[in-house]
Amino acid sequence: ILNVEQSPQSLHVQEGDSTNFTCSFPSSNFYALHWYRWETAKSPEALFVMTLNGDEKKKGRISATLNTKEGYSYLYIKGSQPEDSATYLCASPGLTFGQGTILTVHP
Amino acid sequence: EPEVTQTPSHQVTQMGQEVILRCVPISNHLYFYWYRQILGQKVEFLVSFYNNEISEKSEIFDDQFSVERPDGSNFTLKIRSTKLEDSAMYFCARSIYRENSPLHFGNGTRLTVT
Numbered sequence: 001i002l003n004v005e006q007s008p009q010s011l012h013v014q015e016g017d018s019t020n021f022t023c024s025f026p027s028s029n030f031y032a033l034h035w036y037r038w039e040t041a042k043s044p045e046a047l048f049v050m051t052l053n054g055d056e057k058k059k060g061r062i063s064a065t066l067n068t069k070e071g072y073s074y075l076y077i078k079g080s081q082p083e084d085s086a087t088y089l090c091a092s093p094g095l096t097f098g099q100g101t102i103l104t105v106h107p
Numbered sequence: 108e109p110e111v112t113q114t115p116s117h118q119v120t121q122m123g124q125e126v127i128l129r130c131v132p133i134s135n136h137l138y139f140y141w142y143r144q145i146l147g148q149k150v151e152f153l154v155s156f157y158n159n160e161i162s163e164k165s166e167i168f169d170d171q172f173s174v175e176r177p178d179g180s181n182f183t184l185k186i187r188s189t190k191l192e193d194s195a196m197y198f199c200a201r202s203i204y205r206e207n208s209p210l211h212f213g214n215g216t217r218l219t220v221t
Contacts, residue, residue, distance in 0.1 A: 031206045031207065042214070043212035043213060046209030046210060046211070049208060051207050094163065095152060097142075097150040097152070098149065
């Protein structure tokens, strides 16, 4: 199972700021890229499953893009709210998870 | 959508003891997985299970681990002889398809080996 890397490791933003973070993955043998949100004391919750190069998905203020040729995906949060504070995980080939980006949104 | 139910929520055991972690997924999902997260580390894949057989396993999933679906409903992870380093949060997950459908996770079992 090959490595999935996420950056940054943690991020602190103010309420109302827009933010984004990165997931990079091996582009060979690509099948799908998953994004999950993991709040403290809860289980990871699926945000997006992306399969096509150039794919862009949106769920409320959260959106994601996918570049399978260069092996990266971006997750964007527009107008961050304190309730967006969570760890954001991506997973790809073989459903290997990255280490996550911990987002803290300060009121 | 119904959640995946995991029991127990917390298990404390002594080193060398066997533990069985249980997961009850809904019946029309074909793929089942076990993941774990050691405190402060990344979520690690252990094993995937399809059609009552292991379809993939990681190097973590050595001979002390086993999975089964004994009654067609419960999905269990057994650790035969626990070690201190097995202390972690263990998550069961299910999905309809192998990789292009989302994973639905249970709430996890926190295993503490003393």
